[in-house]
Amino acid sequence: MTQRPLLQMAAPRRGKPPRHFADLTREERQEAVRELGQPAFRAKQMAHHYYSHLTATAEDMTDLPAGARDGLVEALFPPLLSKVTSLEADGGATKKTLWSLHDNVKVESVLMKYPGRATLCVTSQAGCGMACPFCATGQMGLTRNLSAAEIIEQVRMAALAARDGDLGGDPVRLSNVVFMGMGEPLANYKAVMATVRALTTPEPEGFGLSARHVTVSTVGLVPAIDKLAKEGIPVTLALSLHAPDDELRNELVPINTRWSVDEALDAARRYFDATGRRVSIEYALIRDMNDHAHRADLLGEKLNARGEGWVHVNPIPLNPTPGSIWTASDPAVEREFVNRLRSHGIPTTIRDTRGSDIDGACGQLAIKEA
Incomplete structure (x- = not known):
């Protein structure tokens, strides 16, 4: 009764996805922000943008320092989909x-x-x-x-x-x-x-x-x-x-x-x-x-x-x-x-x-x- 698979997909190049803000706990987000030269409270600001405003782009995160905005987003919000x-x-x-x-x-x-x-x-x-x-x-x-x-x-x-x-x-x-x-x-x-x-x-x-x-x-x-x-x-x-x-x-x-x-x-x-x-x-x-x-x-x-x-x-x-x-x-x-x-x-x-x-x-x- 059991069928063989209709299609076995060829295995693509597999690799670990880049680290993303959503992979991190609150404490890990704070540490990641500190490693990027910013105070820990920036992590909560970024969480507010991501989870409440549903955005992950630098131009929308206007409450982050202009000089650090692009770097923070590039490091913590790599495109995944x-x-x-x-x-x-x-x-x-x-x-x-x-x-x-x-x-x-x-x-x-x-x-x-x-x-x-x-x-x-x-x-x-x-x-x-x-x-x-x-x-x-x-x-x-x-x-x-x-x-x-x-x-x-x-x-x-x-x-x-x-x-x-x-x-x-x-x-x-x-x-x-x-x-x-x-x-x-x-x-x-x-x-x-x-x-x-x-x-x-x-x-x-x-x-x-x-x-x-x-x-x-x-x-x-x-x-x-x-x-x-x-x-x-x-x-x-x-x-x-x-x-x-x-x-x-x-x-x-x-x-x-x-x-x-x-x-x-x-x-x-x-x-x-x-x-x-x-x-x-x-x-x-x-x-x-x-x-x-x-x-x-x-x-x-x-x-x-x-x-x-x-x-x-x-x-x-x-x-x-x-x-x-x-x-x-x-x-x-x-x-x-x-x-x-x-x-x-x-x-x-x-x-x-x-x-x-x-x-x-x-x-x-x-x-x-x-």
């Missing part, structure tokens, strides 16, 4: 952008406008090492982890676009960030957590988002889930389950051979116990593969066995990739799957899918570019 292409859907309310990183690696992010707010689907790895056969990114293999600043720059650029009205109409505030783009976030734990801290730290030292508006997804890296539970930042955990039984999940999510369905669900329950944040179960509905009514029943039983009120299920109509045997479930089958879960008392909501007409599945633009 350059836009390759951008595609729009939903009347401009959904924008998918392909970025080129400093070493010519390509990654994607998706910005989505909703009434009064915007959500960014952010990428944490170039490619992915989890090898899920129905996922475009999973078939690329892993090129490298992104640095914290490379992830944070996706957020800043998205917040700037939302604020400037680039999503087809009135300006909106970027209020939600979901780590559901390319890669397995918890396999790049250090950079993802640095990003989460930047997202949730109050302005001007961070973006000032609520932790409840940040979602970190995982295919089930159990030790990392338990580590995340101890961070003291109650983000929403999204477990990409896709099958309630080990036999099928071993095929759909190969990491399941290391941490089983029950082990992943137990870790998710521990996360709820530690944080009080209801866990989301992500379930891509794949025609004639995992969309059977008996699997909905099994999933409902396993979730209920771990208590009530701790979980919500998001069935996701699969966004198929070109040339793949995997496709979305029949709508009637989808409805029956949802009804079965609800009959077990499981809160269930079909996840809103955006951008199917612009290569919506993560990794498709990067594959085309390669």
Whole structure:
């Protein structure tokens, strides 16, 4: 059943991204500024420009000394992302952008406008090492982890676009960030957590988002889930389950051979116990593969066995990739799957899918570019 990768991208020249202001802690920023011959308080001024005003250019930082401004920005705000292409859907309310990183690696992010707010689907790895056969990114293999600043720059650029009205109409505030783009976030734990801290730290030292508006997804890296539970930042955990039984999940999510369905669900329950944040179960509905009514029943039983009120299920109509045997479930089958879960008392909501007409599945633009 397991497919070989559709495409193995040629490995680009890989190198460590240049040091960026967003990679540094507050103390490290102060030290970096002092090393450049300026007093430590300049670091807070620069943070205010970056996180509150969403700018990283010398001409906008007019409260910095004119003689030092260019040097500070050149040293601490090297360009990390350059836009390759951008595609729009939903009347401009959904924008998918392909970025080129400093070493010519390509990654994607998706910005989505909703009434009064915007959500960014952010990428944490170039490619992915989890090898899920129905996922475009999973078939690329892993090129490298992104640095914290490379992830944070996706957020800043998205917040700037939302604020400037680039999503087809009135300006909106970027209020939600979901780590559901390319890669397995918890396999790049250090950079993802640095990003989460930047997202949730109050302005001007961070973006000032609520932790409840940040979602970190995982295919089930159990030790990392338990580590995340101890961070003291109650983000929403999204477990990409896709099958309630080990036999099928071993095929759909190969990491399941290391941490089983029950082990992943137990870790998710521990996360709820530690944080009080209801866990989301992500379930891509794949025609004639995992969309059977008996699997909905099994999933409902396993979730209920771990208590009530701790979980919500998001069935996701699969966004198929070109040339793949995997496709979305029949709508009637989808409805029956949802009804079965609800009959077990499981809160269930079909996840809103955006951008199917612009290569919506993560990794498709990067594959085309390669």
